[in-house]
Amino acid sequence: MKKTSNLAKTDTSTTLGIEVFCQLRDDLKANRFKPGERLRFENMKRIYDVGVAPLREALSRLTEAGLVVQIGQKGYRVAPASLADLRDIVETRRFLEVRGFQEAVRHGGDDWEEAIVAAFHGFSKVSQRKPATAAERALWEERHSNFHNALMSGCPSRWLLQLWSMVFDHAERYRRLAIEVGHWSDDELGDHKKLLDAALARDADKAGELLHQHIGFSAERLLARIGQILLEAPELKADGHESTVKQDAAVSPKAGRTKAKGRRPARVQTGGNSL
């Protein structure tokens, strides 16, 4: 960052790699780079004003997060988008979020209640009517995420939250791809209000049921819109997904390596082990 002028000397105890990771992740979620787009180092160096080392760290991490794909000796690309991927994301998110929300309803404390009330309030202020400008849409998306995040925050399982936030990030990328029209229900606010009420009433069953439906309905609209977009812009579409990362490579005692040559078919490298 250009520096927060005189005070607050840009945070030490962080690294450029981490900072770029955060920024790039947010830019990816905002579709500042389009799905499938190549991420060239020269370009990135200019944009984020860092050398290749921090960039590669950030991109490596994002690869593991699945937002970016590494291709052999051919650099990195934004993870492609596809309807199949979105369907999978939606279902997985629903599965995790329903559980997390129910756990939150069961175990959340006073602080959690306060958090969800506060988040709902913030959300309600931008949901009275459909957001028009880009800035309004961004704000709506942020408040919306914050609310779902707050609902989940009462869940005691760190791992569930971690995994959920991973797929939620991807869902957000698709959502923000479908900005403009569509993707807007007449009663976004009421829908979420019901979630809040069930949460405060500590009715886990009802909460789960409502959230299940809520995600289902939004997903329908989103899928329709994204299907449309991908038809119009086939350059964004996904294709060859393949795993490369060796699964269980036995022991690997000393590694040992020799500058060797050779040639092999390029392989895509996505997050984790598969996908």
Next chain:
Amino acid sequence: MKKTSNLAKTDTSTTLGIEVFCQLRDDLKANRFKPGERLRFENMKRIYDVGVAPLREALSRLTEAGLVVQIGQKGYRVAPASLADLRDIVETRRFLEVRGFQEAVRHGGDDWEEAIVAAFHGFSKVSQRKPATAAERALWEERHSNFHNALMSGCPSRWLLQLWSMVFDHAERYRRLAIEVGHWSDDELGDHKKLLDAALARDADKAGELLHQHIGFSAERLLARIGQILLEAPELKADGHESTVKQDAAVSPKAGRTKAKGRRPARVQTGGNSL
């Protein structure tokens, strides 16, 4: 095309970063480095015979995977171990694996059936009696993982598999920390045979139920053993977990950066956003 000469000159179309990532990941799962241990670059450079650049890429990715923790300007450490973490992992794994298995039972094809039969056969050959030597134990663990992996492989959701494999890796690290005694049931084989049978019978309900129980029972033994180990070796224990990665940092248009100074409290940087 140069051609793959006579004997496999170490794979091109991969990068050192990726290779180190795989090796280090496997070494971490095998507890070659102990939980909480500091991962110094000088040491790592010797062990894996690479420069810092590929190492940092690998460590970054492993941070996102949660197997490693980055600390500020103080380098990387192996993710600490704790009973609470293990409990969380076990529950999350169970949640994901039961669902994935059921989906596999419902949607798996002939290839899947063949895969699980084959994997079970391999597993059965090392499960007749309790493994004694370290090599036998490693082999048992591998076959065991392979079997569970095969069971899951029929699940059509790439995302569910991806997330599952992430927690499964962590579970494996704990399992292999509890090597020696304990952690061995009299009927490991029969237990898994039932899973296979339910799968082949396409009985999703029963399959889910059996797997739920199976994971529950193994977890009990594992938790007991790990509790014991952590008591004896308190230097492995986990403590301050905190998130650092900024959540939703708005837009971030140009980044811009200036070599700035300052001082701030160190923060731990774990996988994803939280945990």
Next chain:
DNA sequence: CGCAAGAAAAATTTCGACTTTTTTCACTTT
């Protein structure tokens, strides 16, 4: 005219050295 080879250009990956930050340790002070 198409198309394969090969040279030139561009891009990725990796290393080695430089910079900054943290850690260690001897030395002084209360």
Next chain:
DNA sequence: AAAGTGAAAAAAGTCGAAATTTTTCTTGCG
């Protein structure tokens, strides 16, 4: 003796340039 103080040593983080690989462009041949 405990606790600051401040240099020296060690370690992490970063850049720039070298080494490789991929991509593009040109040229020659069927």
